[in-house]
Amino acid sequence: MILAWAASVIVGRARLGGIPCGVITAETRSVISRVPADPANPQSEAQTVNQAGQVWYPDSAYKTAQAISDIAKEGLPLFIFANWRGFSGGMKDMYDQAS
Numbered sequence: 001m002i003l004a005w006a007a008s009v010i011v012g013r014a015r016l017g018g019i020p021c022g023v024i025t026a027e028t029r030s031v032i033s034r035v036p037a038d039p040a041n042p043q044s045e046a047q048t049v050n051q052a053g054q055v056w057y058p059d060s061a062y063k064t065a066q067a068i069s070d071i072a073k074e075g076l077p078l079f080i081f082a083n084w085r086g087f088s089g090g091m092k093d094m095y096d097q098a099s
Helices: 058-073 091-098
Strands: 009-016 019-026 031-035 047-051 078-081
Touching: 009 058, 019 058, 058 078
Parallel strands: 019 078
Antiparallel strands: 009 019, 031 047
């Protein structure tokens, strides 16, 4: 289990009035993303990247999509607290996720 994966979005299950449901919300605080070194590249180094709160990054968008799919398969109602400021979909972010 990867505990800090896509930490800029929070997903989970809850009970509202005793009814099970899924919940998705944005992390409002800044988070630190750790990118490991590429084992195939001897010159690469591990990196630490600061990510602003309330921003959807490619990894958090993927985590959100996975959570929506899982919650739908479970047949649970879903609550999304949509307080995101925006989506970080620049060329660098997309390249970093594709490579």
